[in-house]
Amino acid sequence: MSANPSKVTIKATALLLPLLLGIAALCSAVPDPRYREYLIKKERSQQTGGRVVLSEAELQFNVLLDKLKLQEMETSDFPPAMHFFKAKPLIDRSKLFSLLQKMPKGGALHVHDFALVDVSWLVKNVTYRPHCYVCFTDSSSVRFVFSLHQPKTSPQCSKWMLLETLRAKVDNTTDLDNSFIRNLTLYTYDPEVAYPSQDVVWKRFEEAFIAVWGLVTHAPVFKDYFYEGLKQFNADNVMYLELRALLPQTYELDGNINNRFWTMRAYQEVLKEFVGKHPDFFGSRVIFTAHRGINASELTDILKEAIKLQEEFPEIMAGFDLVGREDTGRPLWYFSKALSQPAEHGLSLPYFFHAGETDFQGTDVDQNMLDALLLNTSRIGHGFALVHHPTTKALSRQMGVAVEVCPISNQVLKLVSDLRNHPAAMLMSEGHPLVISSDDPALFGASGLSYDFYEAFVGIAGLKSDVGTLKELAVNSIRYSSLSPQQKEEALSIWQKKWERFVVENLPQ
Ligand SMILES: *[C@@H]1O[C@H](CO)[C@@H](O)[C@H](O)[C@H]1NC(C)=O
Ligand SMILES: *[C@@H]1O[C@H](CO)[C@@H](O)[C@H](O)[C@H]1NC(C)=O
Ligand SMILES: *[C@@H]1O[C@H](CO)[C@@H](O)[C@H](O)[C@H]1NC(C)=O
Ligand SMILES: *[C@@H]1O[C@H](CO)[C@@H](O)[C@H](O)[C@H]1NC(C)=O
Ligand SMILES: *[C@@H]1O[C@H](CO)[C@@H](O)[C@H](O)[C@H]1NC(C)=O
Ligand SMILES: [Zn+2]
Secondary structure (H helix, E strand, O other): OOOOHHHHHHHHHHHHHHHHHHHHHHHHHOOOHHHHHHHHHHHHHHOOOOOOOOOHHHHHHHHHHHHHHHHHHHOOOOHHHOOHHHHHHHHHHOHHHHHHHHOOOOEEEEEEOOOOOOHHHHHHOHHHOOOEEEEEEOOOOEEEEEOOOOOOOOOOEOOOEEHHHHHHHOOOHHHHHHHHHHHHOOOOOOHHHHOOOHHHHHHHHHHHHHHHHHHHOEHHHHHHHHHHHHHHHHHOOOOEEEEEEOOOOEEOOOOOEEOHHHHHHHHHHHHHHHHHHOOOOOEEEEEEEEEOOOOHHHHHHHHHHHHHHHHHOOOOEEEEEEEOOOOOOOOHHHHHHHHHHHHHOOOOOOEOOEEOOOOOOOOOHHHHHHHHHHOOEOEEEEOOOHHHOHHHHHHHHHHOOEEEEOHHHHHHOOOOOOHHHOOHHHHHHOOOOEEEOOEOHHHHOOOOOHHHHHHHHHHHOOOOOOHHHHHHHHHHHHHOOOOOHHHHHHHHHHHHHHHHHHHHHOOOO
16 A cells, blocks of 8 residues: 555545635635626616616516516517617517607707798698798709799809699609608618718708708798607607707798797797697707808897897796807817806806717817806717716716707617617616707607607616616606706606506506
């Protein structure tokens, strides 16, 4: 035995080593599952809606929601990963989407005045009204105008043709109407090819806005358009709308021009009529907007008018904003002196600045978010670049300034392609104050708010977001609105009733 002790030792070691390793793994190398569970819960509680206390019914409803969301993720064509123009038919067929359509979503806080209504309504209804003329531009776009007489030819446009006459002449009016519809939206079969860069897509975007202009600034159309917009948002279960509005002059058939005060009164009257017929609709307020291409002295004049409007229409006017592409427009800091004037004179003009709708880091424009906060903005429109700026982000949170996230707009205008990579995913994972909105739904071939809610809930918020997330997003849209504290309470209690009914009506069988 003693002749060969080493053999025994080797044998013993060979047996012991895996055993020792196994014990070591059990004792210290495998992480403590309770600790893991604790960390997972902690992280979940940080996300948007993570601390919302759910009722028994909401927990049951969540089972359905979970199941439907999993179904969306199991298909090979995951809609949020695709361009919206291609994803839309898939979204339209999704059960989760039809649930989100029925869901009371609260308010839409970032929508522009002339991108509210499905453009087929403009073509099928408005261009069929009498006295509507069209001309075709050199860049193969269209312009419209209503006039009693043959209008004077515009530069770079064909002779004006009365649409009634033109339609009688063409073989197929459907083809003509479809070409108008294409001019008034950005929709195209192959967006990646049609819009290779931000410059190209923004050019088309602005072109579509100009094409729509002659139709929607005709005074009677202006009113009908807003009414139709309210109708479409209300039908999408949105109860409140904050409209970014240019408040343009409008024109009558006889050539008379109405000023901004007429435009504001028109909004007020149409809203009153709509709410009279739809008492569940809470209302609408207007954020007066000017194009950021103007210079400081022009802005000073516009701000004076804004203050007058704010004084004359306090219940419908919410405040002021600058619009247009940030990357090519003037940065907010350039306007800082003019924008500080109202506060210096003790006048109230709340700001709702578009800021950070850019993917260029470190430019003057990229600084807009911080400058918006320094200029006392009430919300940040887009804030796409916010996650690049930890100090600004912390300040926005501390000031309770919500970010208006518009997923489809950011995708179509080429800031992000797969919406799972939208920076709002980071904001949502840490419960940053934010709301979901739709920016220019009509131009993107969307409508109302549900498509953006779908993209935010399925694509941006991820699998762990739940009924609490949806609830917090809807509540945020009232909490961060421009309504007074008392109106917010009123709107919240109306929303709460709608919400409870929605949950009960959609419990899993
Ligand atoms: C007009 O064109 C559309 C689509 O291009 C087609 O579906 C329709 O049948 C045409 N109508 C007539 C009257 O030719
Ligand atoms: C706009 O309409 C014109 C005239 O019908 C048409 O030739 C042109 O192709 C349209 N533009 C787009 C982008 O579809
Ligand atoms: C067009 O819309 C107006 C209301 O906005 C409506 O009264 C009218 O009946 C519509 N006309 C057509 C042809 O759809
Ligand atoms: C601002 O723009 C207006 C209108 O284009 C122009 O008349 C004015 O000279 C400009 N002012 C400055 C300071 O550039
Ligand atoms: C900041 O904005 C809020 C809301 O519009 C307003 O009540 C407050 O007076 C403003 N503060 C300053 C310093 O302008
Ligand atoms: Zn916008």
